[in-house]
Amino acid sequence: MEDAQEDFMEQEEQEEYEDRDKPLTSPYIPPYRQTRLHVQRSSICSRAYFVVVMVFFHVYILNVIGLLLYVHYNNGPGDLVNGDGATSASVSDSETPLPHPAPASRELHVEDYSQSFSLPRIEGIRVGHVQQVSLVPDRTHEMKTISLKPLLFEIPGFLSEEECRVVVQLAQLKGLMESQTTAPSQEQEESNQPLLSLSTEEVFSLLDLNQDGLLQKQEIVSHSRSRDGTWLNPDNLRQILTGLEACPTGMLTLEDFTRVYDVSQNPGQQRSWKLTSQFKQRSKHTWLYQGSGSHHVLHTLRNRLTSLTRLPSALVELSEPLQVIRYEHGDFSNAHHDSSASHSDTICAHTRLAGNTSALTEVSCRYLTMLFYLSSVEEGGETTFPVADNRTYEEQALIQDGVDLTDTQETCARGNLRMKPTAGTALLWYNHLSDGRGWMGELDEYSLRGDCPVRRGVKWVANSWVNVDPDHQQQARYQRLVAKRYQAKSGMEEHHQPLSHSDLHQDL
Incomplete structure (x- = not known):
């Protein structure tokens, strides 16, 4: 019995031992499957x-x-690389003012003319839209959209009262020419009344380009370099320079200038001088050079225009000089286009040096116009846009009831849009549409504009145009030509005449 129990226990231990050696696969199959x-x-x-x-x-x-394709086709001939670093094509956010750029250099930069560029355009959004623009430090201006056809903006307070006064004085000192095509009236021929009477202090201030209270040789000589006209006749200039060289400091104070200028005049002449011989004719317009050596106010206006439009500084610098116009009682201008439509047989006047001009007709190519009101007018003298914002433009529609709407002397009141002159206000409009590729397109027919007759008072305005050739390759050739001329002139002596508008343009 005991033997049987021992055998049974040994059998169970043997089975338990064998079970330990067997792989435990069955209980762990589910985890492996999971x-x-x-x-x-x-x-x-x-x-x-x-x-x-x-x-x-x-x-x-x-x-x-x-996105890359969109940027490429919207930039047209190429991206602008200019001194201002401006590449934006519009100013549409009324909450964000345009940044005020650093002051432009007084000298032309060769690299500005060797780059391709595009033409930004300010967005009008809608008629009545107001944008905040920063043109001077610590101040913003309101720019209001007046019309979309043409794209027209109004900027009150663009010029200060002092700036308006200086530009008018510079124009008078330069001398104005008759703008009318008709012969002057007998009253004008018999009038010997001088247009200008400036004190010696005012003349000194106008000659003092940097407004430091001292006249340097360069400031005086600069007025004899412009072929558009001189401020001082050769005898006066020679006498003043002689007096300047006699000063130990090489500069003239107001007191020194008064003494030297009096010596250059005839004996017994008063210090308050009148330009009776040069300005006895009642003139109408003149041109003021805005490049190197010009008055700082003229520099400021040009740089301010560049900042506002964000155009390449090279285009602005090489455009026409500032045109200043005086409208007296009864003066007017019929409605006209500032620029011209381009044709295969025409060439832009400002780029004629870069093309074959023998068989071509020269026309004015003005991408945009900026008009400055230098004085207010008591009555009349409005700037009129006869067909602004018409639904359609048809030349035959300019004749209404047998009256020509371009005849502002008779039909000024019938124009669609009339802007009253207010001193300091500026108007900006585009004379051309965009070609869709970032360059200048066809003439905007709606940019037709004229000046209503002045009924009471005197109207002073200034026109600043930006010249652009519709053929961007022709414009590029012109830019390269200017660069070569500038490089050649930069190596010459200091007294040599610098590159100026008169070397490259004609008064249009």
């Missing part, structure tokens, strides 16, 4: 995630390519 199923689900999720990521990646690449 792990294998989990790996399969993870693999499926990874593939789906990879597909989604690749789809988004390809969409992103397509968006980038589309």
